[in-house]
Amino acid sequence: MPRRLPPGFYRRPTLKVAEDLIGRVLVHTTREGTTVGRIVEVEAYIGETDPACHAAPGWTPRNAPLYGAPGRAYVYLNYGIHQLVNVVTEPEGVPAAILLRAAEPLEGLDLMRRRRDRRGSGRALERMELCRGPGNLTKAMGITLAQNRSALDESDFYLGDSPATRGKDPGTCDPTLAVVGWSPRIGIRVATGRRWRCALAGSPYVSGLRATPAPQIHHSSVAGN
């Protein structure tokens, strides 16, 4: 079993946490079973001065989790349909979070398919499609608004150290060796100059491959643990 990342992991500069998150595993256990995915794509939303951050208008009941303790989940409803999951970063009081956008499915693929399966017609989803995109990821992993504010060091869903395996599939690797690229965040019309989307270079599990410019490779090896 993966080891949970401690709250201190999240109580750091958000861009650093974002980079460190690539290659970690997301685990969620429910009555239905356990699903595990390796994080390959995230986006940072930092502070009231970031116009794309939900904290831009200042504190509200909705965005309150952003101002709370790091290492907790911020889940919200998007477009009335999709539930998007973030992890809160920075010291308490600094509103910032990281949106989980895509993962490489590792365990519980059948359960993911059942959760994703759109009613009626449809071929079986490929592994690559199960957790690609923030709305798809939460659906496949069974994450809902019920997880809002939950503490990842004691919740039944959490982020952890990745298994030691690496390099079996294209674009997969250990977080201590992850080569990441930075690009503009997807789906927003403001602050497009901020390249705060971080993805595992070359991963086929990343979303928006057609829609966005290739991530800029800037670096690097991330200090593990």
Next chain:
DNA sequence: CGTTCGATGCACT
């Protein structure tokens, strides 16, 4: 390939 567009719910003005 590509682009458009409807579904859908809620926070905030």
Next chain:
DNA sequence: GTGCATCGAACGT
């Protein structure tokens, strides 16, 4: 009333 940190079906080329 407006505008989303989206998705995928349905079309056009």
